[in-house]
Amino acid sequence: MTTLPRWGLVILCAAASACGPARDKRGLEYTRDMTYSLAYDSFAPNPVTRDGLTLQRPVRGTIPRGYLPLHYSATIEDAERAGRDLQNPVPRTARSAAEGQALFESHCAVCHGNQGAGDGPLVPKIPNPPAYTSARVQRMPVGRIFHVMTFGSGRMASYASQLAAHDRWLIAAHVQRLQNRAEQP
Ligand code: HEC
Secondary structure, eight states: HHHHHHHHHHHHHEEEEEEOTTTSSOOOOOOOOHTTOOOOOTTSBBSSTTSSSOOOOTTTTTOOOOOOOOOOSSSOOOOOOOHHOOOOOOOOOOOHHHHHHHHHHHHHHHHHOTTSSOTTTTTTSSSOOOOOOOHHHHHHOOHHHHHHHHHOOBBOOOOTTSSHHHHHHHHHHHHHHHHHHHHHO
16 A cells, blocks of 8 residues: 555544544544633733733823813813813814704703803702803803813813713804804894
């Protein structure tokens, strides 16, 4: 017999014995550690990584997608600085106007009133939200209105956890529209 047919015989025997009638028995596994790789749980300790954690921390300074860091705090100085520095990044379109109005009416109008006159239905409980046409609010640049929603102001709470930054800008533009509308007869 030459080498080739002899190997053929071996393979034939192996194949024949692999598919026997004993179907309830598992076949031989040659690469167990590759078939069943050891996955670490996200929060389990890990002997391989440098800090011993499986789920790695983001690199310092990492910014999540769709999130822009805002370097301001809840102080009057920062409210003024926001007014000086920030421009509304959301382009004004018919759609953004409609969205801003809807968001305003569901989040702000209960106190400020649909027209921003400071006469919403909650006023007996949360007294005297200023009219947007009051001298103080009328002077506020859009960045400051955004700051009020983000950090609150006086008795008004922050809306940063209810409204994403994009939505706060949509509303800020609506507040300005209410102010301009009120100016025209
Ligand atoms: C629960 C009632 C309430 C809701 C809801 C509310 N506000 Fe106010 N808002 C107030 C009150 C009260 C004040 C006055 C705060 C103060 O001067 O102490 C105020 C003040 C303001 C001011 C002027 C801030 C200043 O420094 O003078 C702006 C601008 C404003 N709100 C915008 C908004 C916008 C936009 C929304 C919706 C995201 C909103 N508010 C939702 C009650 C509310």
